[in-house]
Structure formats: C-alpha cells, structure tokens
Amino acid sequence: MSELRWHPLRREWVITATHRMERTFLPPPSQCPLCPSKGGEKTEIPRETFDIVVFENRFPSLFPFPPSPSVSSPFYKLKSSRGLCEVVVYTPEHTGSLTTQSLERIYKLLLVWQDRFAELSKLPYIRYVLIFENKGKEVGVTLHHPHGQIYAFPFIPPVIQNELRSFGEHRRKTKGCLMCDIGEREKEEGRVIIESPLHLAFVPFFARWPYEVFIMPKPHLSGLDEYNEEALMDLAYILKAVLLKYDNLFSFSLPYMMLMHQRPAKDKSGLFHYHIEFYPPYRSRDKLKFLASVESGAGNFINDSHPEDKAKELRELPPFSIEEVE
Ligand SMILES: [Zn+2]
Numbered sequence: 001m002s003e004l005r006w007h008p009l010r011r012e013w014v015i016t017a018t019h020r021m022e023r024t025f026l027p028p029p030s031q032c033p034l035c036p037s038k039g040g041e042k043t044e045i046p047r048e049t050f051d052i053v054v055f056e057n058r059f060p061s062l063f064p065f066p067p068s069p070s071v072s073s074p075f076y077k078l079k080s081s082r083g084l085c086e087v088v089v090y091t092p093e094h095t096g097s098l099t100t101q102s103l104e105r106i107y108k109l110l111l112v113w114q115d116r117f118a119e120l121s122k123l124p125y126i127r128y129v130l131i132f133e134n135k136g137k138e139v140g141v142t143l144h145h146p147h148g149q150i151y152a153f154p155f156i157p158p159v160i161q162n163e164l165r166s167f168g169e170h171r172r173k174t175k176g177c178l179m180c181d182i183g184e185r186e187k188e189e190g191r192v193i194i195e196s197p198l199h200l201a202f203v204p205f206f207a208r209w210p211y212e213v214f215i216m217p218k219p220h221l222s223g224l225d226e227y228n229e230e231a232l233m234d235l236a237y238i239l240k241a242v243l244l245k246y247d248n249l250f251s252f253s254l255p256y257m258m259l260m261h262q263r264p265a266k267d268k269s270g271l272f273h274y275h276i277e278f279y280p281p282y283r284s285r286d287k288l289k290f291l292a293s294v295e296s297g298a299g300n301f302i303n304d305s306h307p308e309d310k311a312k313e314l315r316e317l318p319p320f321s322i323e324e325v326e
C-alpha cells in the first residue's frame with residue numbers, strides 16, 4: 001500500500017510505502033539485480049552488458065499510476081502517491097563506487113542525469129525532480145552495485161521550498177543571488193577545499209554534518225539542463241576530486257548521501273542556483289553521527305566540529321588540484 005499522508009503539524013507529506021519491506025536486502029554479488037543478465041540468470045537488466053542504465057524502481061515510493069489510498073479520513077488530508085522513482089546504474093561492473101569511475105563515465109552519467117531531469121520535469125504531474133545517491137550500508141543502502149536514484153515528486157519537497165524562499169528573499173533585499181554570494185564568502189573566509197575553473201567545493205559556514213561538502217557552479221545556473229559541454233566536463237572533474245578526497249579521509253570508501261538541488265520542474269524564473277550537497281554520516285574514522293532527538297524532534301543539528309577545521313582537513317588531502325584528477 002502506498003499513499004501520501006499530510007503531516008498537519010510539520011506541514012509536509014509523509015510517503016507510506018509498505019511494499020518496500022520486501023526489497024532485496026544486500027544480496028551476494030552472484031544474485032545482484034543490478035548486474036547484467038548472463039547465461040540464463042535474469043537480473044533487472046535483460047542485457048549481456050550495458051553502459052549506464054536507468055529503469056523504474058521495482059519497489060517505488062511513488063507511482064505513475066498509483067493505487068488508491070488504503071484508508072480515508074474526514075479529518076486528515078491524504079492523496080495517492082503519484083510520481084516516479086528511477087534507479088540509475090552507473091556501470092555494469094559490480095564492484096567500485098562513483099569515485100572509482102573514469103572521468104569519461106562520470107561525464108556520461110552527468111549527461112544521463114541532465115536528460116532524466118529534463119524528461120521527468122516535462123511530465124504534467126511532476127513538480128520536482130530529485131537526483132540523489134545513498135552510498136553505504138550506514139545510510140541504508142540495500143544493494144552495493146554502484147547506483148543512484150531519482151525521485152520525481154508531485155510536490156516541491158520542504159527543503160527545496162525553504163531554499164526557494166531564501167533565494168527570493170535575498171534577491172528582493174540585495175538584487176543578488178544568495179548562492180553566488182555564499183560562494184564568494186566561502187572563498188574569502190577559507191572554507192573552499194578545491195576549485196576548478198567553473199566550480200567551487202567547500203565545507204559551508206553552516207555545515208550540519210562534520211564533513212558536509214557543497215559543490216556549486218561559479219556561473220549562475222539553475223539546473224543541470226543549463227549546463228553546456230564545458231561546464232559538464234568541469235563538474236565531472238570537481239565531483240571526482242571531492243569523492244577522491246572523501247575516500248582518502250579515513251582510507252576507506254566513505255559512505256554519504258548526495259543530493260542535487262536544482263530548480264523545481266516548472267520553474268523558469270532563474271532564481272534557483274544549482275548545487276550538490278554531500279552528507280557523510282561519519283564524524284571520525286570509527287564514529288557515526290546519528291540523527292538523534294534534537295536533530296529529529298527539534299530540527300537543529302549539533303555539529304561537534306568547526307567547518308573551518310574540517311575544510312582544512314579535506315583541503316590537505318589529495319587531490320590538491322583538479323589537474324591531478326584523471
Ligand atoms: Zn551487481
């Protein structure tokens with residue numbers, strides 16, 4: 001059963017998706033559903049090999065043709081969970097991660113993300129396309145094969161709504177762009193960890209996770225669809241550079257949540273400034289940060305480190321410049 005239930009106190013949608021309990025949980029590599037189909041063994045991808053594959057999630061939270069809600073209420077607001085959930089398989093190779101992919105493959109993946117963003121944005125019932133990756137069992141990953149996901153929502157998620165409101169307010173007050181201004185401050189105040197001709201990567205002043213990193217384009221671009229070939233290649237370089245730094249941090253493949261924040265599907269105002277946010281759950285080599293009472297119940301993160309120190313730590317790890325990335 002699946003539906004959207006409105007949380008009247010928090011003013012946000014909760015997605016119920018009870019069928020997701022039956023998901024394949026960390027299968028052995030020989031039974032990986034994201035590997036190519038070989039010798040009679042059928043996986044999710046009926047091909048002997050492939051480059052990058054996108055398909056609809058078999059255990060989605062949102063459906064293009066959703067079932068009717070399982071309950072009704074004269075008091076509570078609920079509606080059917082219309083939307084789309086896609087899986088993006090980065091490579092036919094079972095082992096590795098986004099970090100270990102070649103620059104050429106990361107560039108191709110950016111083209112795929114760009115294409116999915118544009119296509120899903122066109123659907124009349126879609127208001128927001130969220131491209132993301134959960135990496136590592138620490139953030140609930142059920143399949144190790146390198147892959148990411150896309151959720152196409154019938155509403156604008158609350159985090160994005162807040163960001164839009166902030167962009168709008170800043171524009172009215174200063175005529176400028178909040179993200180463009182943030183980029184300048186981060187550079188000025190020394191929290192940049194690596195820079196490319198067209199992008200900045202930094203641990204923001206307001207980081208909530210110890211090793212949180214933002215990647216933003218220096219030109220004001222609202223979404224991946226506004227990227228040209230040169231900007232996309234530049235993004236491939238800085239993305240790989242940040243991922244390599246992450247893996248060099250504790251000498252293991254660092255788990256993270258990666259979110260692409262871009263303009264809402266139908267928003268052509270140019271107000272939004274595209275960026276990628278990374279939240280690794282580790283606060284040190286052997287300690288995880290949990291979303292405990294204050295984070296979950298009050299909405300305030302407690303970061304037990306200074307973003308300036310974490311920025312320095314990441315800056316002083318290889319690669320030191322994007323010229324070293326290959
Ligand atoms: Zn696999």
Ligand SMILES: [Zn+2]
Pocket residue numbers: 177178179180181219220221272273
């Ligand atoms: Zn901007």
Ligand SMILES: [Zn+2]
Pocket residue numbers: 163261275277
């Ligand atoms: Zn954001």
